[in-house]
Each structure stands twice: as structure tokens, then as C-alpha cells.
Amino acid sequence: MRTALDALRARPRLAFALLAALLVALPFLVGAGLGNSWVRVLDFVLLYILLALGLNIVVGYAGLLDLGFIAFYAIGAYVYALLASPHFGLHLPFWAILPISMALAGLFGVLLGTPTLRLRGDYLAIVTLGFHEIIRIFLNNLNAPYNLTNGPQGINLIDPITIGGHALSRPLELFGVTVPSTYLYYYVFLAFTLLVMAVAIRLQDSRLGRAWAALREDEVAAAAMGINTRNVKLLAFAMGATFAGLAGGLFASFQGFVSPESFSLWESFLVLCMIVLGGMGHIPGVILGAALLTVIPEALRYLGDLQRATLGHVVLDPADLRMLLFGIALVIMMIYRPAGLIPSRQRKRELTARDGVAEQEQASLYDAKA
Amino acid sequence: MSLLRVRGLKVAYGGIHAVRGIDFEVGSGELVCLIGANGAGKSSALKGIMGLVRAQGDVHFGDASLRRLPTDAIVARGMALVPEGRGIFGRLTVAENLDMGAYCRRDREGIRADLARVYALFPRLHERRAQLGGTLSGGEQQMLAIARALMARPRLLLLDEPSMGLAPLMVAKIYETIAAIAAEGVTLLLVEQNAHLALKVSQRAYVMESGVITLHGPAAQLACDAQVRSAYLGE
Numbered sequence: 001m002r003t004a005l006d007a008l009r010a011r012p013r014l015a016f017a018l019l020a021a022l023l024v025a026l027p028f029l030v031g032a033g034l035g036n037s038w039v040r041v042l043d044f045v046l047l048y049i050l051l052a053l054g055l056n057i058v059v060g061y062a063g064l065l066d067l068g069f070i071a072f073y074a075i076g077a078y079v080y081a082l083l084a085s086p087h088f089g090l091h092l093p094f095w096a097i098l099p100i101s102m103a104l105a106g107l108f109g110v111l112l113g114t115p116t117l118r119l120r121g122d123y124l125a126i127v128t129l130g131f132h133e134i135i136r137i138f139l140n141n142l143n144a145p146y147n148l149t150n151g152p153q154g155i156n157l158i159d160p161i162t163i164g165g166h167a168l169s170r171p172l173e174l175f176g177v178t179v180p181s182t183y184l185y186y187y188v189f190l191a192f193t194l195l196v197m198a199v200a201i202r203l204q205d206s207r208l209g210r211a212w213a214a215l216r217e218d219e220v221a222a223a224a225m226g227i228n229t230r231n232v233k234l235l236a237f238a239m240g241a242t243f244a245g246l247a248g249g250l251f252a253s254f255q256g257f258v259s260p261e262s263f264s265l266w267e268s269f270l271v272l273c274m275i276v277l278g279g280m281g282h283i284p285g286v287i288l289g290a291a292l293l294t295v296i297p298e299a300l301r302y303l304g305d306l307q308r309a310t311l312g313h314v315v316l317d318p319a320d321l322r323m324l325l326f327g328i329a330l331v332i333m334m335i336y337r338p339a340g341l342i343p344s345r346q347r348k349r350e351l352t353a354r355d356g357v358a359e360q361e362q363a364s365l366y367d368a369k370a
Numbered sequence: 371m372s373l374l375r376v377r378g379l380k381v382a383y384g385g386i387h388a389v390r391g392i393d394f395e396v397g398s399g400e401l402v403c404l405i406g407a408n409g410a411g412k413s414s415a416l417k418g419i420m421g422l423v424r425a426q427g428d429v430h431f432g433d434a435s436l437r438r439l440p441t442d443a444i445v446a447r448g449m450a451l452v453p454e455g456r457g458i459f460g461r462l463t464v465a466e467n468l469d470m471g472a473y474c475r476r477d478r479e480g481i482r483a484d485l486a487r488v489y490a491l492f493p494r495l496h497e498r499r500a501q502l503g504g505t506l507s508g509g510e511q512q513m514l515a516i517a518r519a520l521m522a523r524p525r526l527l528l529l530d531e532p533s534m535g536l537a538p539l540m541v542a543k544i545y546e547t548i549a550a551i552a553a554e555g556v557t558l559l560l561v562e563q564n565a566h567l568a569l570k571v572s573q574r575a576y577v578m579e580s581g582v583i584t585l586h587g588p589a590a591q592l593a594c595d596a597q598v599r600s601a602y603l604g605e
Contacts, residue, residue, distance in 0.1 A: 210470060213466075214462070214473075217462060218457045218459055218460075221453050221458070222459075222470075223441045224441065224445065225471060225473045225522070226445030226473050226474035226522065227473060229442075
């Protein structure tokens with residue numbers, strides 16, 4: 001295994017081709033091996049990767065603890081729903097709506113960021129939590145006096161994404177092969193995910209990325225370096241929110257239905273768990289975290305079937321079990337791998353370099369003497 | 371021609387007046403210190419000048435007023451601060467910390483030259499360049515904070531309590547470096563509780579007490595002043 005990996009590392013072009021082929025074939029492999037419902041899970045994996053990459057900008061890069069991130073996802077989703085459903089009788093094409101979803105979510109990011117500029121840590125977390133609830137409650141109640149969001153019933157019959165005259169909600173006949181709808185969405189989501197990933201990677205190494213890192217480490221020192229901390233913070237909120245807005249729009253078109261229920265606080269925590277579990281601030285870690293925390297709960301559903309088969313009835317509801325295992329997994333992680341499954345370069349260094357400190361303290365004192 | 375001219379600087383936090391209208395000047399190429407006891411308002415004065423806290427009064431830097439300018443604009447005009455408690459970016463490497471110091475600059479050649487210059491000034495930082503800032507010893511962190519501020523190639527360098535929390539030997543080392551930087555022609559404003567050391571390296575000094583400046587003059591003269599000797603030099 002190790003030698004195979006090394007061989008691939010020596011031939012990046014081959015590795016890239018293999019990875020690309022795997023990503024293209026993935027829905028067919030999953031569909032054939034596990035059934036079509038798992039392709040749907042795969043689609044959600046991609047949506048959560050988009051969300052996690054967005055939240056990673058705010059929390060991982062800039063160090064601003066945001067517990068209300070799903071509010072921006074909700075805004076993106078509702079923008080899509082309102083502009084492409086019978087609710088208002090509007091049916092704009094997806095390429096026109098997604099930029100609006102992203103822009104509006106980004107604007108709300110700035111709206112949340114502005115009053116919280118002076119807050120950090122726990123206080124910021126509380127305000128973002130409140131912001132999430134405000135958005136959710138608005139969505140739940142804005143059906144009167146003017147029916148904007150259709151309240152708790154939500155909005156349905158949302159238009160699917162249509163590309164080249166083909167609605168992705170219907171299977172596509174291609175060279176005699178029938179490609180189901182979930183597969184088609186997979187490719188669209190994959191394209192957006194790769195795009196967002198590229199942006200996230202570029203951002204990390206950019207001047208702005210360095211400014212975020214400094215802000216995360218020490219705000220006063222960052223300002224003393226000449227970083228405009230206000231703008232840099234607002235940009236983190238806005239960019240994170242923009243990614244969430246995109247994910248929200250894609251979610252609405254994929255589901256064909258949105259309601260406030262889809263955007264509970266639990267979702268915000270889940271996305272935060274994804275980046276903490278995977279490795280905050282590190283893109284491969286974030287992707288792994290998102291994939292694991294989307295797939296594992298689905299896999300746990302089989303525990304119900306297993307109990308029915310072996311014990312005759314369900315003793316432990318897998319839905320309850322899910323939360324329990326989740327909690328245990330996170331506690332274990334925090335004890336044994338506090339920097340995440342795939343920690344970033346910086347965090348890894350931090351954890352391995354610590355032993356040397358006392359020694360250096362000694363050494364530098366000797367130097368001063370000499 | 372003074373590089374920095376401060377007139378009637380006031381800093382207040384809520385109802386507490388930390389700085390109650392002070393006047394002072396730093397001439398081009400000078401090393402001036404602002405000494406005083408803990409809580410005299412020295413650090414607040416520096417923060418007020420840098421725009422890190424809201425301040426009243428008039429601050430002139432070069433030939434322009436800094437009134438209402440945000441910190442980043444002040445840094446861009448050539449003022450750099452070594453913050454109290456050093457403010458090292460703990461999870462960035464030494465090299466990355468230094469790189470952040472040059473955040474406002476675009477001249478790659480100049481940045482590279484200055485990097486070589488600070489590594490020559492602090493060879494230990496060169497040895498530790500791949501290490502995380504947070505894993506350095508206190509003295510090394512102070513060196514890094516000074517080196518990082520120098521990376522901005524400032525016209526005026528503000529140092530806030532560089533001796534704080536360091537072993538005496540390390541303090542001596544840091545002060546040697548400060549003298550070396552001054553000898554290179556950098557203008558320095560030094561805030562320090564350790565009056566003895568500060569007066570030794572400075573040309574002029576201001577003594578601050580409860581938010582106002584009570585004494586000022588050539589450092590050598592203040593070091594002999596009976597009042598200063600009894601209040602700050604422990605004699």
C-alpha cells in the first residue's frame with residue numbers, strides 16, 4: 001500500500017488521472033455496490049463539504065467562532081426557492097439565481113459581522129447562535145401579514161437545475177445508458193465543490209489568508225502589522241456566508257422543497273463538528289470530516305435492520321444511538337487527536353514542537369551570558 | 371525637526387482617564403524613553419498614538435496629522451509597534467511572523483534585504499526560523515517581536531515594555547540590541563518601567579505619573595535627578 005502511494009506520488013499526473021476517473025465513476029460504483037439511495041448520500045456529502053469549506057474560512061482561517069453558519073445556508077436556499085417555484089410564480093434559471101443566493105448570503109454575512117466586530121470567542125459564539133435563531137424564526141413566521149416564506153409549511157415544487165434544456169430531476173439517456181437524477185446532481189455538485197475548493201486553497205495562501213492567520217493568533221498585533229482588522233473580519237464572514245449561500249441554493253434545487261426545519265441549530269453544530277473532527281483550517285481534513293459525519297449517520301441506520309434481524313425487534317433506535325456515538329467519538333477525538341484527523345501543518349508542528357521549549361529557554365540564557 | 375509631535379493626547383476607557391493630556395516629541399534619529407510606574411498610562415499613550423484605542427489630541431508624524439487615521443494607515447506611514455506582551459503569532463513560524471511584519475510592503479527586493487538584516491541582527495531567529503513562534507522562549511519571542519516590527523522598515527519604532535517578564539541576562543541582551551538598532555539610525559520611542567535601563571540607552575526621557583508627564587529632559591540628567599532616583603531607581 002505504502003509503495004503504491006509512493007509510486008503515485010512520483011507520478012502526479014497519473015495520480016491526478018486516477019483520482020479524476022474515480023470521482024467520475026464514484027456514483028456508478030456506489031450505486032451498483034450500495035444502491036441508489038447511497039448516491040443521494042453522496043450528493044449530501046458534497047453539499048456538506050461546500051458548507052464545511054465555507055465555515056472553515058470563518059472559524060479555521062480567521063478564528064471567529066460562528067455557531068450560526070446554517071443561517072446563511074437557509075438564506076441561500078430560500079432565495080432559490082422564492083425565485084424558482086410557483087410560490088411567487090417566478091422561474092428564473094439556476095445560473096441567474098445562484099449568484100443572487102450567494103450575494104444575499106454574503107450581505108447577511110456582513111450584516112452579522114458588523115455589530116460583532118469587537119466580539120471574540122464565547123461572546124461571538126453567543127451572538128451568532130442568536131443570529132441563527134433569528135433567521136430561522138423569521139423563516140417560520142414570515143407568512144403573515146405578507147406571505148414571504150410560507151411559514152412552517154415551507155416552499156415546495158422548487159424547480160430543478162436545468163442544463164441544456166434537461167431538468168436534472170429526470171434521468172438522462174446518454175449513449176444508451178440511463179443516468180438517474182441523483183447521479184446528475186452529483187456531477188453538478190462535484191463541479192461546484194472543486195471550484196470552491198480551488199478558491200479556498202488560493203485564499204489560504206493569499207495575502208488575505210495570511211492576514212486571517214494573524215488575526216486568529218493576536219488581534220492587536222495583527223492591527224500593528226498594518227492589517228485592517230475590520231475589513232479582514234468582514235471579508236471572512238462574507239466569504240464563508242457566500243459559500244453557504246451557494247450550498248443552500250443547490251440544496252433547494254436538489255430537494256425541491258425547503259422549510260425552516262431543515263435549518264435547525266443542530267445543522268450548525270454538525271458543520272462545526274465536521275471541521276473540528278477533520279482538522280480545522282486544513283482543507284483535506286475538512287473534506288474528510290464532512291464526508292465522515294455525513295456517511296456515518298447513514299450507515300448507522302443499518303443497525304436498526306441488524307437488530308431486527310438478530311433480536312426480532314429494535315431495542316435501541318439507531319437515531320438515538322447516532323447522537324450517542326457522535327458524542328463519544330468527539331470526546332475521544334478531543335482527547336487523542338485534538339488537532340483533528342488530518343491536522344494542518346501548523347497545528348501538527350505545534351503539537352510536536354512543544355517538548356523543545358524548556359531546553360531552548362536554557363540555551364538562550366547561556367547565550368545571553370556568553 | 372521632530373518626527374513625532376504629540377500635543378494634548380488624552381486616552382480614556384469609559385470613565386477612567388488613563389492619559390490626561392500629554393505633550394512630547396521625538397526627533398528624527400533620536401532614542402526617547404517614556405518611563406513611569408505600572409499604570410501611569412505609558413502603554414495607553416502608545417496605543418493612542420497608534421490608533422489602537424480611541425484618543426483625543428493632536429499627533430503629528432512627519433509633516434502630517436494622524437488624527438482619525440485607522441491603525442493600518444498609520445502603519446503604512448512608517449510607524450511600527452512592538453506590542454506589550456510581544457504579540458507573537460504563536461502558531462505561525464518565526465519566518466512567517468517576520469513575513470507578517472512586512473505586510474504593508476510590496477517591494478520584494480527590499481523585504482528580502484531586510485530579512486537578511488534582521489537575521490544578522492538576531493542570528494538565533496535564523497536558527498529557529500522554521501519553528502513556531504509560540505514555542506520560543508520569552509527572550510526569543512521579544513527578539514522576534516522587535517525583528518518583526520523592523521520588517522516594516524519603520525521610520526519610527528515604538529517599543530512597549532521590551533524588558534517585561536524576562537530574565538535579567540536576557541533583558542541586557544535585548545537592550546544591547548535596542549542600542550544597536552538606534553545606532554543604525556532608526557528613531558525609537560521606548561516605553562519602560564525599568565527606568566534604570568531605559569535612561570542608560572536613551573538620549574532624552576519623559577517621566578509619566580498618573581496620566582501626565584511630570585518631568586522631562588536629557589536622560590543622563592534625569593538619571594541624576596533626586597526625585598527620579600528615589601521614585602524609579604530605588605535609591
